[in-house]
Amino acid sequence: MEYNQTFFDTYLERRGTRSSKWDGCNARFGVDPSVELLPMWIADMDFRSPTEVVEALAQRVQTQAFGYTTVPDSFYDAILSWVERRYHWKIQKEWIVFTPGVVPAFNVAYQAFTQPGDGIIVPSPSYYPFFDGVRNNGRKVAACPLVEADGYWTLDFDLLERQVKDPDNKVLILSNPHNPTGRCWTAQELERLGTLCAENGVILLSDEIHADLIMEGGCHTCVGTLSQRIVDNTIFHFAPSKTFNLAGLQTAYTVIPNPELRQRFTAAITANRVINMNWFGQVALETAYNQCEGYVDALCRYVSANMDYMADYLKENLPMLKMRRSEGTYMVWVDFRGTGITTEEIERFIIHDAHIAVDLGTWFGAGGAGFLRFNLACPRMLVERAMRQLTQAFRHRELL
Numbered sequence: 024m025e026y027n028q029t030f031f032d033t034y035l036e037r038r039g040t041r042s043s044k045w046d047g048c049n050a051r052f053g054v055d056p057s058v059e060l061l062p063m064w065i066a067d068m069d070f071r072s073p074t075e076v077v078e079a080l081a082q083r084v085q086t087q088a089f090g091y092t093t094v095p096d097s098f099y100d101a102i103l104s105w106v107e108r109r110y111h112w113k114i115q116k117e118w119i120v121f122t123p124g125v126v127p128a129f130n131v132a133y134q135a136f137t138q139p140g141d142g143i144i145v146p147s148p149s150y151y152p153f154f155d156g157v158r159n160n161g162r163k164v165a166a167c168p169l170v171e172a173d174g175y176w177t178l179d180f181d182l183l184e185r186q187v188k189d190p191d192n193k194v195l196i197l198s199n200p201h202n203p204t205g206r207c208w209t210a211q212e213l214e215r216l217g218t219l220c221a222e223n224g225v226i227l228l229s230d231e232i233h234a235d236l237i238m239e240g241g242c243h244t245c246v247g248t249l250s251q252r253i254v255d256n257t258i259f260h261f262a263p264s265k266t267f268n269l270a271g272l273q274t275a276y277t278v279i280p281n282p283e284l285r286q287r288f289t290a291a292i293t294a295n296r297v298i299n300m301n302w303f304g305q306v307a308l309e310t311a312y313n314q315c316e317g318y319v320d321a322l323c324r325y326v327s328a329n330m331d332y333m334a335d336y337l338k339e340n341l342p343m344l345k346m347r348r349s350e351g352t353y354m355v356w357v358d359f360r361g362t363g364i365t366t367e368e369i370e371r372f373i374i375h376d377a378h379i380a381v382d383l384g385t386w387f388g389a390g391g392a393g394f395l396r397f398n399l400a401c402p403r404m405l406v407e408r409a410m411r412q413l414t415q416a417f418r419h420r421e422l423l
């Protein structure tokens with residue numbers, strides 16, 4: 024199948040399909056169901072999954088029975104080959120532990136590698152379930168605010184160094200590429216961070232769920248390609264769910280090269296008996312990884328062009344909003360601080376005046392105030408609609 028502009032331009036009606044993004048939107052934002060919100064929140068896409076995947080799933084349905092499933096070698100082979108082809112890292116089958124999602128997997132890692140009361144370092148702003156998981160498990164968040172200059176976010180290594188040296192902190196979790204700022208951390212940044220962790224006995228959780236979503240000009244470095252010392256101290260989280268729009272099929276995998284850390288992680292997995300695999304997720308992963316590389320490349324080109332469109336539009340029409348194109352992820356992190364209104368007002372304005380549902384900056388912890396995260400994995404016409412709604416709302420409020 025050829026994935027061209029028309030494929031991604033095509034509007035897919037997701038209302039009425041039990042989509043969290045569309046059907047769960049008004050309830051999530053506390054807005055009356057009669058109001059039409061444009062959903063640009065939550066990280067799933069308004070594009071069809073690859074046709075090959077849809078067909079393979081349809082074939083699976085023909086079996087007419089959906090009981091427990093074995094995990095064939097072909098599942099692992101698809102992962103080994105994808106990780107080598109796309110992330111340039113050669114891994115072994117024994118290192119792979121499949122899980123129903125990256126969020127459950129890092130929660131298991133919190134349990135496996137820390138005790139109640141221990142600190143978990145979270146560079147912030149960050150994907151908010153990182154914080155929820157720490158708190159839900161009775162651990163403590165050690166937030167490490169990123170440093171921002173002209174929309175470019177970097178790690179504060181001085182603070183990080185103090186945090187990894189604090190014996191209370193046992194784990195650091197990093198989204199690589201970074202949700203929400205869209206940074207692809209460089210090999211130098213990761214090497215420095217990974218070394219600090221390894222030298223101080225802090226286990227690194229590298230959440231690489233967005234590793235395939237590299238925008239034009241961006242470059243992903245998989246932590247697995249760094250020095251052996253770092254690799255031996257890292258738990259890697261991957262999934263095909265963001266890349267191919269498969270989040271509802273709940274299939275992810277954790278890679279742990281170090282046998283001692285793997286044993287601790289699998290013990291926690293086994294204690295919870297999270298040992299069965301989703302019948303459909305398995306076939307979707309194999310098909311996507313084996314047959315749909317062209318989809319990913321075309322997708323990244325399309326979303327990059329959405330980012331160009333939005334950045335140009337804002338520059339010309341709403342210059343008080345600052346947006347930098349993301350290096351990775353299909354989201355953009357837009358700075359609304361130049362509007363001169365309070366964070367609370369900004370978050371009210373986008374939902375109740377502009378009628379656009381986005382992830383609110385304050386959800387992402389320290390450093391998120393005044394920012395909003397827009398999901399641009401949608402047909403261009405929806406980005407255009409969002410820009411119109413935003414402009415009208417600013418005019419209406421006489422803020423333009």
Ligand SMILES: Cc1ncc(COP(=O)(O)O)c(C=O)c1O
Nearest residue numbers: 066124125126150198202232275
């Ligand atoms: C950094 C990051 N990790 C994990 C997830 C979700 O993982 P899963 O749906 O596999 O639990 C997301 C979804 O947005 C994410 O951005």
